[in-house]
Amino acid sequence: MNIIWHGHSCFEIQGSVSVVFDPYEPGYVPGFQLPPLSADYCFCSHGHGDHSYSKGVTVPSDPPALTSHIVDTFHDSQQGAQRGPNRITVVEIDGKRIAHMGDIGHILSEDQIRAVGPVDILLIPIGGFFTVDAAAAKKIATSLNPGIVIPMHYRGEGFGFDVISTLEDYTSLCDDVITISSSQFDPDTVQTPCTVVLTPPVC
DSSP, X not given: OEEEEOSTTOEEEESSSEEEEOOOOTTTSTTOOOOOEEOSEEEOSSSSXXXXXXXXXXXXXXXXXXXXXXXXXXXXXXXXXXXXXXXXXXXXXTTXXXXXXTTOOSOOXXXXXXXXXXXXXXXXXXXXXXXXXXXXXXXHHHHHOOSEEEEESOBBTTBSOTTSOBTHHHHTTOSOEEXXXXXXXXXXXSOSSEEEEOOOOOO
């Protein structure tokens, strides 16, 4: 399996089935430019332009079977009153369960934790303002207990929205950080549990 970070919250999973999560519109996210993408499936967590550019991903009319499910959540801590709904997408590829949290805006309830189920790889926003902040993201990660956590939706030098926080706000809460000198990696090459930091593909 290969996991590729295309910046912001967009990830591509390459395995026996391929998936793209949350592609963003051209010019929408500072510092990132989405390349042309093809995958068996494309999932968008909600309708905002930095997460919903499905026409940027070419998908087949008859894709291979994929085990997946959606957990309905909110984009904020006010039951969606501020920013609307959000979908957590859980997929199972090559024996690994991958959960993409979208723009989750609140701590998960016990029912939502059960609905998500076991997680091997967690893709979670950490930047705050539009989503949970670093502390809340760490609480969610702890509650789901994945083997690998991959932070997303944060700012850094030359990329990301000015109003969201930096990676360091999250990694300072972790003692298991592995930094990868690439925007992609094979999850079988790291010892778990760990927090994997990928190199941003800044344009």
